[in-house]
Amino acid sequence: MISKEHLEKFKRLxxxxxxxxxxxxxxxxxxxxxxxxxxxxxxxxxxxxxxNQVESKVPLPERRHYATGRx
Numbered sequence: 001m002i003s004k005e006h007l008e009k010f011k012r013l014x015x016x017x018x019x020x021x022x023x024x025x026x027x028x029x030x031x032x033x034x035x036x037x038x039x040x041x042x043x044x045x046x047x048x049x050x051x052n053q054v055e056s057k058v059p060l061p062e063r064r065h066y067a068t069g070r071x
Contacts, residue, residue, distance in 0.1 A: 007027050010030070011027045
């Protein structure tokens with residue numbers, strides 16, 4: 001779970017960048033999506049075939065369910 005302090009900082013940064021004031025719910029959702037994206041991008045690449053096979057059995061869209069919304 002993301003701390004309230006970090007969510008408020010995310011909300012301020014979003015307001016400064018896009019001039020949109022997010023609700024607490026929108027802030028939590030967008031910050032969570034952002035962190036999930038960062039996790040995917042910085043995840044180390046699998047080194048052996050066994051790890052690759054396990055990873056490829058479950059497609060990414062089935063592992064993570066993202067709600068669509070205003071960005």
